[in-house]
Amino acid sequence: MGGLREMAAPFVVPGPSGVAIRTRLKHLSAGDEKVLCLVGDLLGSLASRDLKARCAAGLDHDSERWAERKRTLTEQSSSRWAGSITRATHDQWALARRGQIAHIHSLQAGIETIEHRLSLPVGEKGTKQAPGGYRSKQEWFAKSRRLHLLEDRLQTVRADREAGVVHVVRGDKRLLNTRHHLEQAQLTEKRWRTRWQAGRRFLQADGESGKRYGNETIRVTDEGEVSLKLPAPLAHLANAPHGRYVLTARVAFAHRGEQWADRITANRAVAYRIHEDTGRGRWYLTASWTIPPVQTLSLAAARAGGLIGFDTNADHLAAWRMDEHGNPTGNPRRFFYDLSGTAQHRDAQVRHALIRLLHWAKRDGLAIAIEDLDFTAETTREKHGRRKRFRNLISGMPVARLRARLVSMAAELGITVVAVDPAYTSKWGAQHWQKPLTSKTRKTTRHDAAAVAIGRRALGHPIRRRAAPPRTHQSDGCGHRTVQARPGTPEREGNRPRVPGPRTRSVRAGRGEKAVDQNAQHRSGRSAEHEPWHQDSQ
Known part of the structure; x- marks a missing residue:
């Protein structure tokens, strides 16, 4: 038992802190899709530049640089779009940092395993707790080379982390690598380009409490009307007052629709995201908001x-x-x-x-x-x-x-x-x-x-069916041994409740309710055995 690690205590998992619901933007016109693509491509290019600036700042980034980034974006879009972009950039950079430390832990685990197996003789069998040596000299040699490779990678990743350098791909790193294997992915260059552009678009806006319908940038009314606040370079495409563009589609949320309606009616913050599913050729709207614990x-x-x-x-x-x-x-x-x-x-x-x-x-x-x-x-x-x-x-x-x-x-x-x-x-x-x-x-x-x-x-019980027997002797002299009923449990040695009807083949109906009463049983040392004997008069 000395080799077992310490067990963590059970805990109640806290509930979710937010809600996200999605619906389809149906019956969009060709003009609507064109405007969505133009706005998404423009904001996506701004988000890429902002992410580059954030990565270049590294660990030296502070609130002043954040404000400077936002002012730069505001000149090319609007203040609200700039705020959404900078917050999304911050979250993406933080996610890359968490992935970086996870990668370091993975490399360390691989290096420790290889070093352990290389230290053992070739062909030595392992145990359930630890692997054995490698099967052949050829494998031992290959793994020794891999050890140097992993150590070099670990040194590089550690240097990047200390310097605050992260490597991020906007638009999905896996999709980027697919560009070099289009035949295996059964994609044409045109279809891949469409998916790549859709993944790099930016069409999301944070909610604002107190504003009309909970969001000034992407607004959805209680009647299902969806409108966008166009960035300054695309203001000429507006079809509604105050530089807004109203989509022809009308939306309704089937899931949690009442909760969403209550929030926008009270002008509570709701964040929205619009994205295109190029595989299906559809556009979707996602609404999200925070909830109390x-x-x-x-x-x-x-x-x-x-x-x-x-x-x-x-x-x-x-x-x-x-x-x-x-x-x-x-x-x-x-x-x-x-x-x-x-x-x-x-x-x-x-x-x-x-x-x-x-x-x-x-x-x-x-x-x-x-x-x-x-x-x-x-x-x-x-x-x-x-x-x-x-x-x-x-x-x-x-x-x-x-x-x-x-x-x-x-x-x-x-x-x-x-x-x-x-x-x-x-x-x-x-x-x-x-x-x-x-x-x-x-x-x-x-x-x-x-x-x-x-x-x-x-439940707080050990996994074993019974606790260890007493040290002194194999009996219950030192206390009850089962974990199901402790010595202090009330009525643990009480009489069985009388259950009508047949119970087992050995105990007839209505019998067995005094099975615990030793005085009612014919057992050695009990009064039932030593009662005076009376001969039947018949």
Whole structure:
């Protein structure tokens, strides 16, 4: 047990801090699409210049330079457009910095693994805790060269971080690399160019509380009318007073439409973003706003009536209901999904599986326990070596998206989510629970047993089915050994409640209610055995 790491305590996951809804801009005219493209291309070029200026400033950036950037953009657009661009640039730069530190951690993990395996003799087998040596001298030599490569990359990234240098691509880095592999991507140069230009457009505006309908730059009225405040160079395209352009499309939000209407009626801030889906040839409008923190239950209240523990897998969610004492009740349930196909299909599959799980929890009034997973270190090439299929399997598990979806959807239904440390749940669940929960009519998998382990950890119980026996002797002389009923639990040795009807083949109906009363049983040392004997008069 000395090699086990310290477990983090379970905690209640806080709810989402914002809301985003989307609808389609239908029936746009050719003139509307032309104006949207012109405005988006102009603001996109300004956003690219501003991002370049922000990256050049590095760590020396301050509020004065921010104000200078905004004044430069205001001259070529407007004050509100400039504010949206500078804030988006700041967020993008901060995201690049977070990605940079994550890349450093990944390189460090790879270097440590290679150094460990190079230090072992060739062909030495590994253990479950640590990998062994490399299989051949050729592989050992190749990995020694890769070690120098990773060390050089790590030194470069560390130097960039200390200097405040980041590398950012506006318009998707993956799409940029696709330009060199158009045949493999089944794209023509024209189609790629269309997607690239659409990804680099900038058509988003931050909300402003107190302003009409919550946004002066992109305004959406309660009747669904959408209008834009045109930048100064394109003011001649306005078809409405005060330099505005009104689209012919009318919008309505099917999801959270009442909440959105209440906000714009009260002139509360709502941010909007317009973007084009070039694959479908459609334009979409996204509205978003911040919400106050959702009032969540305490950990003790979430545990009071038991909860549902579930394990995330590559093709399904394995769930099992646990009572407050950590006992699995009923049968396990599995919610399957298919992660093949497009991103939209995968996202729909995840949402469909989660909503079935949440409806079950809502009907029974239970909280949900989930692992606080992060597979960043598990997907590296050095962690699992030649096990490419296993690496692909882990990479395909949508843990981040599933967790974000679960928290958001659970908050809407008023369901509490408890996160636990994921260490050893699959291993210990299979060791202590898979075999005892397997019967002739029920086949328990490792994933079902892991769900039990997750639920018990969320309830504060150890994963083992029984606590360690007393040190003095193998009996209950030093206290009760089971974790389900502690010595102070009321009525833990009380009589069984009388249940009408047949119970088992050995105990007839109405019997067995005094099974705990030792004086009523014919057992050694009890009064029932030493009562005076009376001969039957008959």
